Amino acid sequence: MLLLLTALLLAGVLAFAVARPKGLPEAVVAVPAALLIVVTGLLPWRDAVAEIGELGPTVGFLAAVLLLAHLAGEHGVFRYAGALTARISGHRPTRLLAAVFVAASLTTAVLSLDATVVLLTPVVLATAARTGARPRPAAYASAHLANSASLLLPVSNLTNLLAFAASGLTFLGFAAVMALPWVAVILAEYAIFRWFFRADLRAPARAAEGGTDPAAPRFALVVLALTLAGFAVAQPFGVHPGWVAAAGAIALAVPKRVSPKVLLREANLPFCAFVLGLGVVVLAVREHGLDRLVDALVPERTGLLQLLAVAGLAALLANLVNNLPATLVLVPAVQARPALLLAVLIGVNVGPNLTYVGSLATLLWRQILHARDHPPDAGEFLRLGLLTVPAALVAGVLALWVSLRITGN
Template identity: 85%
Template sequence: MALLLSSVLLAGVLAFAVVRPRGLPEAVVAVPAALLVVVTGVLPWRDALAEVRALGPTVGFLAAVLLLAHLAGEHGVFRYAGALTARISRHSASRLLAAVFVAASLTTAALSLDATVVLLTPVVLATAARTGARPRPAAYASAHLANSASLLLPVSNLTNLLAFAASGLTFLGFAAVMALPWLAVIVAEYLVFRWFFRSDLSAPAEPVADGSDPPAPRYALIVLALTLAGFAVAQPLGVHPAWVAAAGAVALAVPRRVGPRTLVREANLPFCAFVLGLGVVVLAVRAHGLDTLVDALVPERDGLWQLLAVAGLAALLANLVNNLPATLVLVPAVESHPALLLAVLIGVNVGPNLTYVGSLATLLWRQILHTRDAAPDGRDFLRLGLMSVPTALVAGVLALWLSLTLIGV
């Protein structure tokens, strides 16, 4: 009964997050569900409190990086990136796609996937209109790269942060091992996109003149560069990335005189509460049988075939229950095998490109496109995912295996 109740609650939390009736925050269901598993005795309150404490620093980073990305947008970082992308494309749809790949990959790696989805996607759509290119390739690229280009740094994705502490790697060590898989996945995605959208990319462009390009936001770019360097410097000193992101956000907020109300709103505290509530509900499911099942499926060795198997399992689980719960379930099962842990990250970061429900970022991307009258086609998204996800997974795992062979963990 405990497993049944916790599983039903998890399904309800995820279904509500997908649908979000009347635009209500995901926490509206997640927080009561977390309280219910404690009140009914499904999960001891001490375990629930320990899970909240364990997730606290990671959720704090999420709030800080959301605020950092918003303030970067206020300084014109993304408008400048869009203008630079348009200039590089020279009214060529193929060059625009390549430029968007670079911009989205760097944005995701440095500012996390939320910045790519929320702030870069509207810029990408505007840039496509400005260059006269069809928007589909660039728009879909922002969604795919928000997930698959988040492999490089521990701060690129919430899933990475959840696994980082268990990996035993330093910040720079993580980046060194994951650099090759990151590049391999991006290249695999690009090749699939070039083939899948070949008709859109070959269509003649009809550029639209819209004035001069904005100036480079030098102050904001310097702050972002220092913040990124701060992540690498602070980690060996025992300083959590959340404090570094918060310092960067303060540095961007002061010149703009951003008020406390705006800071609180852009930190998206309801979404942070959703992550905490989801963590407690997932822990209840794990405690009543899921951990045992996952332990039986996870291999004990970390050869190439085992890495492929674990990445595939992670991708499948991400599309069944969303990548954040999948990470919470799989990390404890593989934390004694760092190589398998990194393969899990490839699965939970690349796998969500198969379906809308694979990651919350993809769901948010779909909402953004709907609000801009550019609603994506679900069949196209699935067809693209069926081509890109297996290709990128294999490329990423092969690159990880090579990286581990050369560097080791």
């Protein structure tokens, strides 16, 4: 009965986060639900405080990297990326798709999936219009790669950060193991995109009149490069990546003289509160029986079949309850076995490309396309997901299995 009650609370929190009536922040329901769980004794307050303390540094990094991505956009990094993409494409739709894949993959890996969805997607749409290509392939690519291209670095996705501390890997060690799965997943996605959107890619491009290309934002690009290097250098010294991201954001904010009000707004503190509230609600569901159920489903061995099974379970759970709660549920069950933990990440990062509700980033992408008069088709999104998700999961897990043997992890 307690499991059912806490599960209903979790369902309510997620339903509100998906629907966001009147544009209200996700925290409007998540925070009161977490307080209700503690007040009613469904979760001891000490456990809730401990969970918030454990999630705090990760949520702090989330705020810092959202700010870093916004300031990079203010410096013109994404406008420059769009102009460079258009130039590389040569007004050929197939080359444009390849260039978007590269730009979105790198943006997701370095600046997280939120930067790809919020800042790169509008640039991708504008670039398609500028080159005269049909926008659907590039627009869908930004959504898919915001999820699946987030496998490379611990800082690429909130799910990665939640699992990174439990993995026992260093920053560079994580990147070394996940580099091959990252490439394999992106190539699998690209091959299917080329086939699925073959009619759009064959259509002749009619380039619009374009202005002059923006100059390269050298200062911002140098700061971003140093920030990325800082993630790798600082981690062995026990410095959390959130401090590195904050330093990079400050360096970008000073020349623009950004007001504190704007900094607070772009750090998206309501969403950070949502993540903390969601963590407390998920912990209550786990402690009232979900942990035992998940433990029974997770295999003990770490062979190829077991890795595939765990990735499939993670992908399924991500589409049932969203990938963030799925990560919070699965990480404790597999943290003693790093190979299974990394397979979980493939599942929760690739799996959300199947349905809109798989990740909050996909829901945000959908809102952005509606706002720019390019509404995605739910049936088309599902059909594309049915092709890409199984293929990318298998490719990613096979590559992970090989990578684990190469690196000796």
